[in-house]
Amino acid sequence: MSVNEIKTFAVKQAGFEIVAELHRASQDITILFTGGDVPHYGVATVVSANQVLQSYRFASRPGHHHEEYVLTERLGKIIQPALQGNGVIIAGVHVNDITSEQMQATFKMTDELGQQIKKWLLTHPVAKPHETFAK
Template sequence: MIHLQKESGRIRLVLDAYFMGEDIVVLISGGDLPHLGTITAGARLEPMQTVQLQTHKEFYITEEIAVRLRKEFAGNFAICCGAHLDDATKEEIRVLTDMAIQLGKELIGELKHERL
């Protein structure tokens, strides 16, 4: 398992990645109400698929990380994300999105050292 986290102001995000053989499941959660908002799955040579639950918009995060991950990671992957901030400002949403994508980049860096 790989565990990463970031904090900025009232925003706290956690990324946990679990290996399933040669595959990986990535969970990104945080804010006031962690939840399952969006799931993006794929593999290096397969088209990505995203499931957006209700009106959640975390696909901005999962798809961005998935594009990067599929270039570097040989196995299948699923990225699940859900983070909610009560009364979030546009700036807080931008910061949260940037932090989550940065966590994805850090995950890829960790994978390069561990498994790639």
């Protein structure tokens, strides 16, 4: 996979879809994780093979922050063992008037997408690039 290629994963359940677009730059990845009625970017989570996940939550409305970190951190923990470098997961999944069934489906969908991404990363490793630095 070159720097400009994108690998797309998608799953549909409970009347809505979540899409994960994986972008790779050398051994690093970015995943855009969006879906529902109002896809957006509300949370960013950073992950690497040997560090604790960290999330940043944007404000969603006065007094509230986006909650997708529960999905991004779940996804990050699934893919973490397959990472060769750094990862950034940017997410926003909003289902209007979400039901309890749909809420539970988001966790199952995240797990399914995480397993698909992990499998793909393990079967499509990238050689470590040759880097030189200024002296």
